[in-house]
Every structure is written in C-alpha cells, then in structure tokens.
Amino acid sequence: MADITVRELATAVGIPVDRLLHQMGEAGLASREADAAVSDEDKAALLAHLRDAHGNAEGEEVPGPKKITLKRKSHSQLKLPSGGTGTRGPRQTRTVNVEVRKKRTYVKRTVVEAEETKREAELLIQALAEEAARKAAEEEARRKAEEEERARQEAEAEAKREAEEARQRAEEEARRKEEEQTRAAAAEIAPKAEQEAKVSAAEEVEETPVKDAGPSPEVREARRREEEKERKRAEQEAKREREAEARVARKTAKGKKGRQSLSVAPGKSGRRGGKRVAAGSDAGRQIQHGFERPTAPMVREVPIPETITVGELAQKMSIKAALLIKEMMKQGVMATINQSLDQETAALLVEELGHKPKLLSESAVEEEVLSSVDTPDGERVARAPVVTIMGHVDHGKTSLLDYIRRTKVASGEAGGITQHIGAYHVETDGGVITFLDTPGHEAFTAMRARGAKLTDIVVLVVSADDGVMPQTAEAIKHARAAEVPIVVAINKMDKPDADPDRVKQELSQHEVISEDWGGDVQFVPVSAKTGMGIEELLEAISLQAELMELTAVEDCQATGVVLESSLDKGRGPVATVLVQNGILKRGDVVLSGKEYGRVRALIDENGKRVDKAGPSIPVVVLGLSGLPNAGEDVMVVKDERKAREVAEYRSSKHRDTRLAQQKAAKMENLFSQMQEDQVNTVNLVVKADVQGSAEALQQALVDLSSDEVRVNIVAGGVGAINESDVNLALASNALLIGFNVRADGAARRAVQESGVDLHYYSVIYDAIDQLKNAISGMLEPEIREEIIGLAQVRDVFKSSKLGAVAGCLIVEGVVKRSNPIRVLRDNVVIYEGELESLRRFKDDVNEVQSGTECGIGVKNYNDVRVGDQIECYERVEIRREL
Structure with a gap:
C-alpha cells in the first residue's frame, strides 16, 4: 500500500492534525509537516507507543478527588392571602417559608482530558489495526492473484505444447502418407511411360514432326486425386488447431472469470474497413477477448452555456432525457424535454448525476471585442465643448440657437417646438462649439436626461417674462445629476415686461445663484430676436470650457x-x-x-x-x-x-x-388578467419619424391610463406606415397613429378597405389632447346628488286610502313629486324612498315652492312623526375627464 500523509491519517482517524503531530512527537518520530508522508514503520511505532501509553494511564491513580459536588440552600418568604371571607376590616395575610436547594457537580479537567485522550488513542489504535488488517488482506489477495496468473500461464503453455505436438504428429503422418501415395502412383504409371517412350521413338523416324499431346488422362486423374487428398488433409489440420485454441480459451476464461468489458478492443470487427479476419489468427483471438468490465463510472466534463434545454443537457451527459427529468422531479422541479434551464440549475443537475460542469459564457465574443477596442489612453488633445440647450417649452431655445447658426431651424419645426434632439457645431471667435438642442415639452423628459449626460456645459434658457417653469426645474435636476456646470441665458429681454431680477430670484430658490449675488453661475441676458447678448453668451461658454480644460484622444479607435x-x-x-x-x-x-x-x-x-x-x-x-x-x-x-x-x-x-418576461406568471399580472373584462382598453399602433420622438410619444400615451381605461401600445416603430402596420391594427382593433410620418400607397389602400382608424399628428400636444378626450368619453360618468328642497313636518293625519299623511311646510327650495326623498329625524336619515302623494289643499300638484304648506304621503312608510324633515333631492350625471 502506498504511503499516506499525516493530514489524511488524521482525517481517517477523526482527530485534529495538531493532536496527531503531538502524539507522533511523543512516540519519538521526527517532527514533520501535515503534508509529510507516513510509512508503515511509522504507523507501527505510533501504534506501539499509544498502546504503552494507554496501558500506563489505566493503571495510574489520579491524586485528589476527580469530581466535587456543591450544595446550596436559600431561604425566602412569600405572603399569601388568608382564607377568610370577611368583607370588613383590613385584609389578612399569611407568611410561607420557602427553601430552595441546589446541587451542582464539577468534574476535574484532567479527568476529562484523560478520557478524551483515551478515546482518541482507542480510535487511532482501531484505525491502525484496521489499516494493518486491510494491508494483510490486500497482500493475500495479491498473492492469490499471482498464483492464479501463474497457473493460467502454465495452462496456456501446456495447451500450446500439446497443440504443437499434435500439429507435428499430423504433419509427420501427412508426409508419410504423401510419400506412400507418390510411390504407388509412380509404380502404376511406369509401364505406360515405357510404352509411350517406344511409340515416340518410332515416330522420330518419320520426316514430319508431330505436336506433343501432353500427359495422358490417367496421369491427370491421378494428379487430381492427389490434390483432393491434400485439401482434405489441410482442412482436418485446421480443424484440430481450432479445437486446441478453443480449449486454451476456455482455460483462460476460467482463470480470468468476470473480466469482461463494454468497450471494443482496437481490433474491432474483422469485416468493416478491411479484410475478413480468420477465427484462428492472432487478430481473431484479440477480437474474441477485446471486452473488459469498466472499473469506475464514466465521469464527463459537460459544457453548459447560459441557457440550455433539458434534451440538450441529457445528450451532453449521454443519458436519456427521461432519467434527467426524473432527477429534476426529485429536486422538486417539473420540466419537459424542450424546457430551457438556466446555467446554475443545469450545473446542479450535472453535479447530482456525478459529472463535472463546465460553465461557458456566451458573452465571450462580446468581451473579446470590447477588450480589443483601444482604451483612450494615448496623447490627449484639446477638443470643442459640447453644450446642451435646455429649458421650458417655448422659452426660445431653438430661436437662440437659430440666431447663433444664422439659419431658420425654428421655422421648420412643427408647431414652433422642438420634438427631437438637434446637433450642430458652429465656428465662433473662441473656437468650435457643439450645440445640442433638446425638446422642452414634458413628454421628452428622457431626451433631456440623455442630453444632459452627453454634455460638458448646460445652457439653461429662461424667458424673462415667464420665469421658472416646471421643465426649467426639471432641467436643473438633470444638470445636477450629470454634474455639469450651468450657464443661464435670460431670453426675451426685448419684451417690455421682461424682469431679469425675478428670474434670478426664482432660480435662487433652486440653488442656482448668480455671480452678481455671490454665486458661481453666469447669468447672461440675451434676445434671440434682436441678437442682444449673443456674443457675451458665447464668451461665457468659451470661458467655462477653458476652465474645464476639455481634452480627448484622437489616436485610438473611435x-x-x-x-x-x-x-x-x-x-x-x-x-x-x-x-x-x-x-x-x-x-x-x-x-x-x-x-x-x-x-x-x-x-x-x-x-x-x-x-x-x-x-x-x-x-x-x-x-x-x-x-x-x-x-x-x-x-x-x-x-x-x-x-x-x-x-x-x-x-x-x-x-x-x-420572452421570459412575457412568460413570467406574477401575481399582479394574474390579477390584471382577471380584471381585463372590467377595464376598457385602448390599443394603439404608433409610428414616428425618429427613435426619440417615438419613445417619448409612447410613454406619454401610456401615462394616460387610469383604473378604468388602459392604454396599450400594441406596436411602435420608426418610419413610414406600411401595410403590415395596418393589418396589425386591424387584427388588434387598434388606432393607428402616425407622428410626422405618412402611410405609403399600399397602406392607404389597406386603410380604405379595412376601415382602420388612422390619425396623423405633427405636434405632440394634439396627439395627447385628442387621445385624452377619447379616453374621457369612455369613463363612466360621475353621479352627484343635489338637495333641491326641505320640508318640515308640522302635523300627521290619518287617511283611509293613503295611511299617514304629513302636513308640512316647505322651508327651503322646492319639493317635486317625481324626485326621490329622505326622511330625517334629529338630522339622521331613517328612511329613503319616494313620494306617494303631494297635495296642495285637495289638489294633486307636481311641485311645491318654499314657504308653502302641503300634504305629503311617503310611499311604503307610515311612521312619520311631528318634527321630522323630508329632504327632496335629484341625481345629476357629470362627465368625467382625465
């Protein structure tokens, strides 16, 4: 058995590595590290030391007590009420003495440590004994395997020797028979050969030569019989060789019982891609014994992308999809073969099935491309400032830029307002300046935020006669969020009611303080109509740009x-x-x-x-x-x-x-689907001229949704309206809106044939207002109750036909017979219904004015009393608007 390390031995025994190193040091073994090898001799020495130390520890007496028990008693008193039931006099109590006894036993630490040491020593002794027993078993198994291998080799050698002797005997017997047959054939053919020789000698006397006719039929027949015998003898010899090899194979199989394999040996089949292999050849024997049983399960490295289906994952692991689905069901996940799995779930499944997951990043190509882009770390050169013109709608942003560029940009804008970002660069005395003109309408918030992020300086245009407006404050927030400096241009100074101090005062409330007032923001009064202050504004922009020292890298990828x-x-x-x-x-x-x-x-x-x-x-x-x-x-x-x-x-x-967002079944989506039948929906197909306008228009229209009417953008895009947009609007029952775009010829014909409602808009005001009116018409009207009269009950009369009739005085307004009424008692409504009769003297009347007496009969109510009030009201429908 190979040596193991100290760490592995400690893990097998179940004790800390430091404790094992300490015990090895006490056993006299040289000090070593945790990863040092431990030989069998070291194990034996450690085992002997532990046995000796363990035996000595058992026989020694520990001086002093091994444990001590402490007892503690405490006394207290409780006051309890006495059992008397008297109701007079002070309450009597009685005192109860309470004794609490506690007992606690402490064990000496050396005893506990000795027991732990003893238990660890026993575990180590047991582990070392098991290791020695296992090593002996392995040695015995190896010895038996060597004996079996030696017996198998001897059997193979004996079988080969027997086969060789049998082959030699067969060859000797065949050679002997061949010689006998040859001699017999020669004796049979000799007389005929002599006769033929005589005939040929006689023919040589003649003048004309005769052609040789070849051997006689008898000779050919003898040769054929000889060849047939030779062929049968070769077949018998091959048969004997195959039988001998079969015996050798059976003996080998007995010696190597159970060693079969599921993998094909290098020889494979003898037919595909080459010549047929004979059964008795070496290649045939290699094919016959080419399978071996696998000794360990096959562990594969499974590459897993960010998303993978169940079927693809099963194929990569070379298992059936049903087995993978079964494993997922064990994990509490129900899935089909075509369902997509995320990377983390797939990795857990691969590990559960015994394989190694290899996580792949589908964004590797993207990261490679991004890393290949040169970072702007070369030589930096000065560049022109990027200035964004921001402010409220109709405060003169585009007109100011128009004067600077000497063009007529504002006159070309629909409705006189900007509805997309315009970018221009102009030559000034202070150098080149790039201007970005942003829309001021509230719907273009995202475009203004985008302009603020791209800019170096923000020029905030404020009208001198209008002051700070909502979009002005919003522009200040965008500039502060982008951390860019602000230059304020007070426009329309040519108007008689211009008040720049008012503008400064209102901007100071938004922490935009003028330099004149001790702040850091430049205020420039300008007029886009007369050109007043334009040069000062450009100088202020150039000065701010010089302070910022704007630079860029030119020698890099753009x-x-x-x-x-x-x-x-x-x-x-x-x-x-x-x-x-x-x-x-x-x-x-x-x-x-x-x-x-x-x-x-x-x-x-x-x-x-x-x-x-x-x-x-x-x-x-x-x-x-x-x-x-x-x-x-x-x-x-x-x-x-x-x-x-x-x-x-x-x-x-x-x-x-x-698609994942659409398939996500969230609770709020389920609730909204349940409420769809109760909510009116307005479907829209929106096409615009540019991306920013389409984005702003769609967001503004969606914001018109309410609890009762929902605006749904079926589709949106950029470009002219085509036939596909008309078909989509027809299929979804939607309104078709074109913002600064028109329908082509095919789309116009489709609109005429299908009757789709098509609307063209050039100004965002008109689109929002018209859709708001359409949605307002779909809202349920509001029902209001207006009190039109109040009657005071002065007396109650009994009528055989009408029951109780109240004699009343109209104190406020008018009481009408056809309107509903309420009966109030002490200003509390006690009945709500309608009038059964309204009389003035003996005549039935339709209404009674204030200050007039009348008789009132309340339908289905006879409990009217003196002092009650009868309130007459009417319900009014009020049209709701967004």
Whole structure:
C-alpha cells in the first residue's frame, strides 16, 4: 500500500492534525509537516507507543478527588392571602417559608482530558489495526492473484505444447502418407511411360514432326486425386488447431472469470474497413477477448452555456432525457424535454448525476471585442465643448440657437417646438462649439436626461417674462445629476415686461445663484430676436470650457454615442452620432447595441458629405444594419465578422429576456388578467419619424391610463406606415397613429378597405389632447346628488286610502313629486324612498315652492312623526375627464 500523509491519517482517524503531530512527537518520530508522508514503520511505532501509553494511564491513580459536588440552600418568604371571607376590616395575610436547594457537580479537567485522550488513542489504535488488517488482506489477495496468473500461464503453455505436438504428429503422418501415395502412383504409371517412350521413338523416324499431346488422362486423374487428398488433409489440420485454441480459451476464461468489458478492443470487427479476419489468427483471438468490465463510472466534463434545454443537457451527459427529468422531479422541479434551464440549475443537475460542469459564457465574443477596442489612453488633445440647450417649452431655445447658426431651424419645426434632439457645431471667435438642442415639452423628459449626460456645459434658457417653469426645474435636476456646470441665458429681454431680477430670484430658490449675488453661475441676458447678448453668451461658454480644460484622444479607435436614429427613404437606417474619442472615418466597422455595419457615408448637419469626424463633432452615419436605440454607445471594431456575432448575440439575448418576461406568471399580472373584462382598453399602433420622438410619444400615451381605461401600445416603430402596420391594427382593433410620418400607397389602400382608424399628428400636444378626450368619453360618468328642497313636518293625519299623511311646510327650495326623498329625524336619515302623494289643499300638484304648506304621503312608510324633515333631492350625471 502506498504511503499516506499525516493530514489524511488524521482525517481517517477523526482527530485534529495538531493532536496527531503531538502524539507522533511523543512516540519519538521526527517532527514533520501535515503534508509529510507516513510509512508503515511509522504507523507501527505510533501504534506501539499509544498502546504503552494507554496501558500506563489505566493503571495510574489520579491524586485528589476527580469530581466535587456543591450544595446550596436559600431561604425566602412569600405572603399569601388568608382564607377568610370577611368583607370588613383590613385584609389578612399569611407568611410561607420557602427553601430552595441546589446541587451542582464539577468534574476535574484532567479527568476529562484523560478520557478524551483515551478515546482518541482507542480510535487511532482501531484505525491502525484496521489499516494493518486491510494491508494483510490486500497482500493475500495479491498473492492469490499471482498464483492464479501463474497457473493460467502454465495452462496456456501446456495447451500450446500439446497443440504443437499434435500439429507435428499430423504433419509427420501427412508426409508419410504423401510419400506412400507418390510411390504407388509412380509404380502404376511406369509401364505406360515405357510404352509411350517406344511409340515416340518410332515416330522420330518419320520426316514430319508431330505436336506433343501432353500427359495422358490417367496421369491427370491421378494428379487430381492427389490434390483432393491434400485439401482434405489441410482442412482436418485446421480443424484440430481450432479445437486446441478453443480449449486454451476456455482455460483462460476460467482463470480470468468476470473480466469482461463494454468497450471494443482496437481490433474491432474483422469485416468493416478491411479484410475478413480468420477465427484462428492472432487478430481473431484479440477480437474474441477485446471486452473488459469498466472499473469506475464514466465521469464527463459537460459544457453548459447560459441557457440550455433539458434534451440538450441529457445528450451532453449521454443519458436519456427521461432519467434527467426524473432527477429534476426529485429536486422538486417539473420540466419537459424542450424546457430551457438556466446555467446554475443545469450545473446542479450535472453535479447530482456525478459529472463535472463546465460553465461557458456566451458573452465571450462580446468581451473579446470590447477588450480589443483601444482604451483612450494615448496623447490627449484639446477638443470643442459640447453644450446642451435646455429649458421650458417655448422659452426660445431653438430661436437662440437659430440666431447663433444664422439659419431658420425654428421655422421648420412643427408647431414652433422642438420634438427631437438637434446637433450642430458652429465656428465662433473662441473656437468650435457643439450645440445640442433638446425638446422642452414634458413628454421628452428622457431626451433631456440623455442630453444632459452627453454634455460638458448646460445652457439653461429662461424667458424673462415667464420665469421658472416646471421643465426649467426639471432641467436643473438633470444638470445636477450629470454634474455639469450651468450657464443661464435670460431670453426675451426685448419684451417690455421682461424682469431679469425675478428670474434670478426664482432660480435662487433652486440653488442656482448668480455671480452678481455671490454665486458661481453666469447669468447672461440675451434676445434671440434682436441678437442682444449673443456674443457675451458665447464668451461665457468659451470661458467655462477653458476652465474645464476639455481634452480627448484622437489616436485610438473611435467611440461615441447615438443621439438619434431614423429611417430615411432611399438611404435606410441613419443615426446621428456624437464622436467622443478617436476619428470616425468612412469604411470603419461600427457596433452599436444590437446593430452593426460599415460606414458608407458621413453627413454633417448641413447635409454635406465629409470623410471623417473628430471628437465633439456630430455626424449622421449611413450603413448600419438597423436602428440603434438613442443613447447606445458606438465603437469602431476591427473585425466585421465578430461585430456581427456580437450584434446577433445581443439581439438573441434581448429576445430571450423579452420572452421570459412575457412568460413570467406574477401575481399582479394574474390579477390584471382577471380584471381585463372590467377595464376598457385602448390599443394603439404608433409610428414616428425618429427613435426619440417615438419613445417619448409612447410613454406619454401610456401615462394616460387610469383604473378604468388602459392604454396599450400594441406596436411602435420608426418610419413610414406600411401595410403590415395596418393589418396589425386591424387584427388588434387598434388606432393607428402616425407622428410626422405618412402611410405609403399600399397602406392607404389597406386603410380604405379595412376601415382602420388612422390619425396623423405633427405636434405632440394634439396627439395627447385628442387621445385624452377619447379616453374621457369612455369613463363612466360621475353621479352627484343635489338637495333641491326641505320640508318640515308640522302635523300627521290619518287617511283611509293613503295611511299617514304629513302636513308640512316647505322651508327651503322646492319639493317635486317625481324626485326621490329622505326622511330625517334629529338630522339622521331613517328612511329613503319616494313620494306617494303631494297635495296642495285637495289638489294633486307636481311641485311645491318654499314657504308653502302641503300634504305629503311617503310611499311604503307610515311612521312619520311631528318634527321630522323630508329632504327632496335629484341625481345629476357629470362627465368625467382625465
């Protein structure tokens, strides 16, 4: 048996390693480490030492007591009430003495340690004895195996010797018979040969030679019989050899009983891929004994991706799917063969079945591509600042930028408001400045937040005659969250009611303090109409940029951010990209989210084609495979094939995540499905011109949902309305909304044939307001009760036809016969119903005005009393609005 380490011996015995090392040191063995080997001689020496030490410990007397018992008594008194039942005088009590006795036994620590040492020694002795017994058993088994092997070899040698002797005897017998047959044939043929010789000698005398006719028929027949005998003799000899080999095989099988295998030996079958192997050859014997029984279970290394089906996992482990499903049922998981498993669950199942899981990361290609992108750690150069124009709607953001660019951008915006991010760069006296114009409407919150994250400086435009508005405060929060400096532009200073001090006062409440008031924010009064203060604003921006020392790396692979994306007719998917590092050139392979492509063209904000774009320059990129989401990172990669693999992986992961979310059975989803029949649903199909507008419009429409009416976006996208959108709206009974887009010819024909409700919008106000009105019409009207009259009961009369009739005085309003009433007693409603009769003297009337007496009969109620009040009211339906 091979030597084992000290640690393994301690684990087998069940004692700490330090205790075993201490015992080995007491036994006189050299000090060693926990991983040192322990030989059989060391075990024997340790065993002898422990036996001696254990025997001495048993015979020694431990001086002094081994344990001590302490007793303690405590006395106390309890006062209990006496048993008397008297009700007068002080309450009597009695005193009870209570004695508490405690007893505790303490055992001497040396005794406990001696018992533990004794128990450990016994365990170690038992383990060493078992080790010695096992070693002896293994030695005996090895000796028996050697004897069996020696007997098998002797049997094989004896069988081979017998076979060899039998073969030699057979050969000798065959050779003897062959010689006898040869001599007999020669004696039979000799007379005929002499006769033929005489005839041939006589023929030689003739002049014409005669052709040789060959051997005679008798000679040929003799040769044929000889060949037949030789063939039969060879067959008999081969048969004897096969019988001898079979005997050897049976003897070998008895000596090696039970050693069979399930794996095919290298020889395999003798027919496939080669010549047929004879049964008696060496290869035949190798085939006959080529199977051996496996000595250990087969353990496989199973690669597991992030998601795998039950059938695929069973195939990788080479087991049946039913066995894997059975194991999952034992673990409390019900699954089918096509159900997907996550990586952790699959790894646990593989370990339970005795295999080794190997976790694979499907994002390995993505990580490789991301690691291959050069980090911007080269030489840094100065770059232009990125300035975002933010503020409330209609405060003049785009008009201010329009004056700076000397263009007419605002006049081209629908409704005079910006509904997507515009990116421009302009040349100023202080250098190049890149401007991002964000929408101010409340629906475009996400676009403003995205603009604040991409910027270096935020220019907050506030109208001098309007002051701080909700979107102004929201822009301040976005700028603070992005930790970028703010420059305030007080616009519309040309108006007569402009009040810049009011703007400063309101902004100070949001912790935006002007430099004039001791703060750190620059305030610049401007006018986008007259151009007042524009130069001062540009100087303030340049000064702020110089203080920030903005730099970027040009000598690296280009990276940037998608500002906006849209579908352009004739050019396909286009994306507005702001380059942050590196230089983006034509022909570069770019990767952005789930989309990739080779840059076919770069277009600036003026519509001109450019060959490259450096840091802080916005450009429109053509050549992508699809529309990337606004805010996605853009990076240039070297290998287009790997970029395609990463994009496909991200797309499949997004699809799997979306499907998993749809299949998740949450309690709130179940409850909402139960309530769907009671809630009105408005289905919408929304198409917009750009990604940001589509995102903002969909979110704004979904926010109109209430407890009674739910807005459901069936589908949304970017681009013109096509026939598929019309068919989807028809199938889902949805409204079709086009925001700054129109339907193509096929879609218009489909709308006319199907009758789908199609609406076009150019301003987000109109879309939200019209849908709000439509939803308001679906709300249940509110029912209100208005009190129109109050009557005071002065007397009660009995009538044979009507029962109790109340004589009343109308103190407030008017009492109508057709309206419901309530009977109040001490201002508490005691009955609610309707009038049976309303009379003025002897005439029935429909209503009685205030200050007039009348007789009132209450239907199905005869308990009207003097002093009660009869309240008359009416129910009014009020149309609800969102």
